[in-house]
Amino acid sequence: MNKKELSERDICTKFITPALEAAGWDIQTQIREEVTFAAGRITVKGTLHSRGKRRRADYLLSYHDGLPIAVIEAKDNNHSLGAGMQQALEYADHLDTPFVFSSNGDGFIFHDKTGQSGHQETELTLEQFPLPETLWQSYCQWKALGKTEQQSISAPFYIDKDGKKPRYYQANAINRTMEAIAKGQNRVLLVMATGTGKTYTAFQIIWRLWKSKQKKRILFLADRNILVDQTKNNDFKPFGAAMTKIAKRQVNKSFEIYLALYQAVTGSAEEQNIFRQFSPDFFDLIVVDECHRGSAKQNSAWRKVLDYFSGATQIGLTATPKETKDVSSATYFGEPVYTYSLKQGIDDGYLAPYKVIRIDMDVDLDSWKPKSGQKDKYGHLIEDRIYNRKDINRHIAFDERTQLVAMKVTEYLQQTGEYQKTIIFCEDTDHAESMRRALVNLNPERIKENRKYVMRITGEDKDGKAELDNFINPESRYPVIATTSKLLSTGVDAKTCKLVVLDQNIESMTEFKQIIGRGTRIDEEHGKYWFAIMDFKGVTKLFKDEKFDGDPEVIYDPKPGEPPLPKEEKKTETRIKYQVQGESINIASVREQHMTMDGDLVTTSIQDHTCDILKKEFKTLDEFLRKWSSADKKQAIIEELSRQGVFWEELQVLVQEKQGVEMDPFDLVCHVIYDQPALTRRERAEQVKKRNYFTRFQGQARKVLEALLEKYSDTGIEPIEDVKILSLAPFTRIGSPMEIIEAFGGKQQYQQAVQSLEQEIYANRA
Incomplete structure (x- = not known):
């Protein structure tokens, strides 16, 4: 047996698992193989999302079930003994395990994070893998766990x-x-x-x-x-x-x-x-x-x-x-x-990432000063001073501004889905009510369907509070939009909330985190993988604050014997909130930001985003052409780039708007990234026909390949690589899947013919 020819899984089955069992590890209760522990980060661009690779440990060892103490990363025998160590150490940090091993089937490199073994990394033969009792006692010694503590922590889940x-x-x-x-x-x-x-x-x-x-x-x-x-x-x-x-x-x-x-x-x-x-x-x-x-x-x-x-x-x-x-x-x-943390949850793919839409209005940026003797719409003389962003909706409200916010929310929902659960955080209950009214007037068709399309849900509104359960219930369509001030900022499990609107002054990091948390749940059953934050108050600047996802700084630290702090006196504001009507208020700027794989918020175009990803993967056009040409299945390249954050559909829309043509992923990359002439699928198919490619095939085989080329022209490269296509029209009129495959001489020959057709499709470029 030549180890070099064995796959990673074969190395595990034939060498690593037997070594563990020989050392006394129980295959049923103490050894878990191929343990997926992170779902794969979701990245968002436009209205689409893709999910990255899952993190998976080759082996996770536990002395007691539910308490992992060791990770093993396996590689095939073409790798060195310690090739998997850095990956294993990263996994061990996540899984909270102190003992880390790397193996290629020849033996093990052992890394002891406890430092008890003297040499932090040692080389072991297959026969020297530590006994369960040995690692467990080292673990307990490191944690300072006596017999009683050991019994306490070993209770099952x-x-x-x-x-x-x-x-x-x-x-x-x-x-x-x-x-x-x-x-x-x-x-x-x-x-x-x-x-x-x-x-x-x-x-x-x-x-x-x-x-x-x-x-x-x-x-x-x-x-x-x-x-x-x-x-x-x-x-x-x-x-x-x-x-x-x-x-x-x-x-x-x-x-x-x-x-x-x-x-x-x-x-x-x-x-x-x-x-x-x-x-x-x-x-x-x-x-x-x-x-x-x-x-x-x-x-x-x-x-x-x-x-x-x-x-x-x-x-x-x-x-x-x-x-x-x-x-x-x-x-x-x-x-x-x-x-x-939130950052860890998003990175692991267990929490929904977000994109931010920052909308600034001129009245917020420039501030506002009343004319001499100006009164609000209820006849109150407006105090003569400058009103800034923090004053708006707290001390002064503009009907036109509320209308503009409601309009931008409505436009977004009309473009992306009018029944997406939406929470709008307002300054107070009056603001929440005026926002509700503006949205009702802007959505007459939806209100006609159900008057509860928009509801104010605040602590003092009995009718609104009564609808809270329906709002957070994924199976209940209504209410769709909830306007609130504080009630929905914490604790409420609104799994399917896809839009969080900030029109409230938020300076508390605690409150900001809680509000953002209303959208972070993933609900795959209902298609919720990410959410949008529409910010009218510049609140999302807090994302850049190092305290956003870090450890809080302890400010209150009473000295021993210090008496309790006096109760806070709540200040009651007696000033009138002015309601101003008839002002000209306009959008000053709109910026859309999305999260990168590193968790940073950046403002970039789809084309630039795709360019960055592809140029990291393929330094030159020639490198891309070689990879594409040598791939047995082009679908594998397309899916891998999707996982890395390339959004093919939105890129297609972008090209179609500019060029008026529809291209497959190969030509999208060549044209958008490397500035090559644009070719449509139909043009590529016609070139294949002109080169008399089909003359080398006869009978059923030729008919099948001609039909596959036509299918490519209509729907792209991915469908023709799936053998299941033979169960669909027009192939069913040519013969059964088995008959078609036999016409090529067998499955291997059929797959070779499909690959040959693909080479011909991309011949003039690749």
């Missing part, structure tokens, strides 16, 4: 009937939390971006602690009724009869898992009495959802619940740790034991 397991980052968060609690840490903070499954992660933590009897009575706290109900009916459903929701009444202490709304156990003296019906030591564990929203505030009523049950282990969950001069999640809960 909950696996449902569909076999669903935590994603890698969720498993990391769960395992880090289990380890912290096992070591006696009673305040734990998890930071996970919106849309990454914080509640499911919390469920798995609670399940493992509860089933292993480490924690017997658990309280889950949230600050929105809808969040409590979503949790109870979805992620926490497996708890079944052991679970209850605390209401404003006498509590039943016979349950083990309790879910509660903060407001149901705090507030008035009577409500506060509800949590005091439990003894301070009743709960072993308290999980605080969205802990940035007040629970860590020292003078908060919610904090009283945590202080009352201070003996319990408390876990804080948040997407945005709040750090201000008087509130600090990190100071209360401690530094996060694990962080999974």
Whole structure:
């Protein structure tokens, strides 16, 4: 057997797996092969998206199920022993594993991230692969885990009937939390971006602690009724009869898992009495959802619940740790034991990327000053001063500006899909109402279909709040557009939201992250892979702030013995908001930005974007022609370039608008990127016919190739490379697929004939 001729999979099957089994690793419970841990980053251009390659570890080794400790990257035997090490190290960083191996089937290079082995990288023969017990003891020594802690962290995950397991980052968060609690840490903070499954992660933590009897009575706290109900009916459903929701009444202490709304156990003296019906030591564990929203505030009523049950282990969950001069999640809960950011989620393909449409208006950029003695439309004398962007819709509102915003939103939806769930963030409830009215007037046909096409959904609007469930339900078409101020900025799971409109002054990074989080969920079932942000206030400048996706700076750090901070006095503004009508307001500029593979927002054209990708892949036209000519299937090149972010359809539209012709991908590249003359598919097909190519074939074979050329002319190169085309007309009139293949002498000869036809199609260029 010549190892050099074996594929990577053969190397795994014949050499690596046997070496692992010989070392005592259980193939059923401790070895997982070809483990996909990242879905592949989605890139967006125009209205299209493409998904990059999935990240996949060749081997993931666990001593206990669900707690990976080693990664192995395999290569075929034409590579060196350590050729896969750098890739394996990157995977190990993601998967939180300290032991890293690279192999080509001859042996292993072993990298010990713990530093315990002295030499960080060592060469091992196939027979020297470490025993499971050896790596496990090294892991425990590195983590300082005694026998009790080892038992605590080895509790199994909950696996449902569909076999669903935590994603890698969720498993990391769960395992880090289990380890912290096992070591006696009673305040734990998890930071996970919106849309990454914080509640499911919390469920798995609670399940493992509860089933292993480490924690017997658990309280889950949230600050929105809808969040409590979503949790109870979805992620926490497996708890079944052991679970209850605390209401404003006498509590039943016979349950083990309790879910509660903060407001149901705090507030008035009577409500506060509800949590005091439990003894301070009743709960072993308290999980605080969205802990940035007040629970860590020292003078908060919610904090009283945590202080009352201070003996319990408390876990804080948040997407945005709040750090201000008087509130600090990190100071209360401690530094996060694990962080999974928006950037990481997008890079892994688990969160939706976004494009930004920045629209500036002249009144925002230039500011506005009233004429002497000018009154608003209700007769109020307008205070004589300069009104800037921050004043607009807060202290002064312009009917024409609201109309213009509503018009741009309407135009976008008409161009990209009128039933895309859309949230418009307004300055206050009055602004949300005037925006709703403007949209109603601009969309009479949609309103005629259903008056709930546009709804104001704010905290003080009962009719709007009643439609919140329908808005976030992917199966419910209406409402389509929700105008709001604060209600939809946090916590609401609007999976299919495809457009987030910012017409609100936002200066808080926490609030900005929460608002952006309304669009970050991916919902493949309903075609939601990305979302757009339409920014009328210049708010998206915060994307460039290093704190956007980084760790928050702790500002509040009380000294020991320092008394609680005084309660904030809310300033009540008594000034009138002027409503101005009849001003000339215009769009000053419109810019569209999209995310690069590196996560940067750039403004570029489709042509420039495609140029950048293709010139990285093919330095010259000759290099592209050689690659295209030598490819057995052109479809493979087309798909690979799609994964890298080339958007063929939009490029086609661009060329068709300028040249008035339709080209296949080969000619699009030659023409757009390398400035070659444009040829249509029909022109290429006619050239093949003129060269008498078909005279070398007879009977059925000739008819099939002539039909394939015609198919290429109509639909492109991709369909003729798929043998399934033989099951369609006009090929069915020539013969059955089997008969057609036999007419060429067999499948291999048929495929060679198709490749020969392709060479002829591109002969005058390639």
